[in-house]
Amino acid sequence: GEDVEQSLFLSVREGDSSVINCTYTDSSSTYLYWYKQEPGAGLQLLTYIFSNMDMKQDQRLTVLLNKKDKHLSLRIADTQTGDSAIYFCAEKSGSARQLTFGSGTQLTVLP
Amino acid sequence: SQTIHQWPATLVQPVGSPLSLECTVEGTSNPNLYWYRQAAGRGLQLLFYSVGIGQISSEVPQNLSASRPQDRQFILSSKKLLLSDSGFYLCAWSVTEYTEAFFGQGTRLTVV
Numbered sequence: 001g002e003d004v005e006q007s008l009f010l011s012v013r014e015g016d017s018s019v020i021n022c023t024y025t026d027s028s029s030t031y032l033y034w035y036k037q038e039p040g041a042g043l044q045l046l047t048y049i050f051s052n053m054d055m056k057q058d059q060r061l062t063v064l065l066n067k068k069d070k071h072l073s074l075r076i077a078d079t080q081t082g083d084s085a086i087y088f089c090a091e092k093s094g095s096a097r098q099l100t101f102g103s104g105t106q107l108t109v110l111p
Numbered sequence: 112s113q114t115i116h117q118w119p120a121t122l123v124q125p126v127g128s129p130l131s132l133e134c135t136v137e138g139t140s141n142p143n144l145y146w147y148r149q150a151a152g153r154g155l156q157l158l159f160y161s162v163g164i165g166q167i168s169s170e171v172p173q174n175l176s177a178s179r180p181q182d183r184q185f186i187l188s189s190k191k192l193l194l195s196d197s198g199f200y201l202c203a204w205s206v207t208e209y210t211e212a213f214f215g216q217g218t219r220l221t222v223v
Contacts, residue, residue: 040217
């Protein structure tokens with residue numbers, strides 16, 4: 001079945017850039033998503049990218065997709081303490097009716 | 112605009128008691144609806160999804176059931192809770208099965 005993997009933890013200094021990585025196995029993935037979860041809250045959709053795109057930029061967020069390596073990354077520029085949260089990568093293939101999530105990356109922003 | 116409401120936010124229930132979590136969506140018609148569980152260790156597991164009234168698909172065998180009595184209402188239930196049912200339950204909706212999902216704020220269930 002489909003599998004999505006992420007590293008569990010990432011720490012950065014305030015003002016630096018954060019790069020959160022994700023790999024997936026389903027070559028028929030059509031949409032790839034990044035969600036943010038703050039403590040005790042639901043998931044908030046940050047951004048998504050279609051599988052026929054290489055890059056998408058939205059303010060401080062940049063998503064890079066390497067379809068050949070099945071690798072997705074989320075770059076947060078000028079990381080702030082408010083960016084501390086768990087970030088989930090998720091994918092949906094054309095045949096699936098639901099998202100497959102990674103286990104999430106806990107981003108800690110240090111002052 | 113569309114909004115999703117999920118309640119209660121927290122719930123402490125004894126083992127063997129029934130459960131009913133409710134989720135409603137506003138501002139859209141015929142949404143796809145989902146129940147996810149996030150257990151300790153934060154992985155998200157899809158429990159149920161529904162593409163229409165009365166249409167429920169179960170992803171994993173378990174002690175829970177789901178119902179969709181109205182177009183924008185999705186209910187997660189159990190007749191007798193187990194300790195292992197503890198977790199963070201998230202309701203979500205999407206316009207179609209091919210588009211992104213939007214999540215509610217979640218319900219923290221603790222079975223004691």
